[in-house]
Amino acid sequence: xxxxxxxxxxxxxxxxxxxxxxxxxxxxxxxxxxxxxxxxxxxxxxxxxxxxxxxxxxxxxxxxxxxxxxxxxxxxxxxxxxxxxxxxxxxxxxxxxxxxxxxxxxxxxxxxx
Amino acid sequence: xxxxxxxxxxxxxxxxxxxxxxxxxxxxxxxxxxxxxxxxxxxxxxxxxxxxxxxxxxxxxxxxxxxxxxxxxxxxxxxxxxxxxxxxxxxxxxxxxxxxxxxxxxxxxxxxxxx
Numbered sequence: 764x765x766x767x768x769x770x771x772x773x774x775x776x777x778x779x780x781x782x783x784x785x786x787x788x789x790x791x792x793x794x795x796x797x798x799x800x801x802x803x804x805x806x807x808x809x810x811x812x813x814x815x816x817x818x819x820x821x822x823x824x825x826x827x828x829x830x831x832x833x834x835x836x837x838x839x840x841x842x843x844x845x846x847x848x849x850x851x852x853x854x855x856x857x858x859x860x861x862x863x864x865x866x867x868x869x870x871x872x873x874x875x876x
Numbered sequence: 877x878x879x880x881x882x883x884x885x886x887x888x889x890x891x892x893x894x895x896x897x898x899x900x901x902x903x904x905x906x907x908x909x910x911x912x913x914x915x916x917x918x919x920x921x922x923x924x925x926x927x928x929x930x931x932x933x934x935x936x937x938x939x940x941x942x943x944x945x946x947x948x949x950x951x952x953x954x955x956x957x958x959x960x961x962x963x964x965x966x967x968x969x970x971x972x973x974x975x976x977x978x979x980x981x982x983x984x985x986x987x988x989x990x991x
Binding site: 767769796798803804805806807808811851853855864865866867868869870872 | 917918919920921978984
């Protein structure tokens with residue numbers, strides 16, 4: 764089945780540690796995205812990538828980093844510079860076009876302990 | 877710049893009664909508009925999208941939305957609520973940035989369905 768796979772589903776991090784969230788898609792989509800979700804705030808864009816080896820900052824990129832070495836993969840690293848990393852993280856992908864929807868993974872819930 | 881305002885953070889209806897979730901948007905260009913649904917601790921699923929082909933858009937699970945340019949609105953409706961409709965709903969406006977569709981989300985409306 765085609766889709767987006769995020770792993771792990773739950774992740775616990777100690778303060779000061781970097782952690783990497785995985786996102787893989789087999790939909791052959793060019794564009795991929797990372798969103799952060801906090802209660803009552805909707806989804807906010809962290810980073811997005813239009814093609815391999817290229818990515819752009821979204822609205823809240825500080826404290827995060829990404830890579831896009833393969834079309835299928837777009838991992839997100841939450842660094843120790845991110846002051847409030849506890850959140851629900853969603854990865855998405857889409858094809859090219861104005862009216863094309865994004866397809867979402869099931870999310871990773873990150874908790875700092 | 878584009879933005880979305882969901883006018884109600886929480887809506888409660890009885891099973892079998894109509895649902896109305898309100899959304900207003902702001903966009904510099906002719907917008908692409910979407911409604912997504914999210915069940916607890918899950919990803920988002922597309923309900924429907926506006927593509928400018930028709931102002932009344934039908935989606936999955938009996939939902940529909942009407943695009944009203946004069947009111948800059950894209951309200952989501954369903955004639956009869958079901959218990960399984962209880963979830964969070966997001967109104968989204970899209971803009972094309974290169975080859976990526978940059979989506980701006982509203983803050984969400986939590987729909988509660990009671991017996």
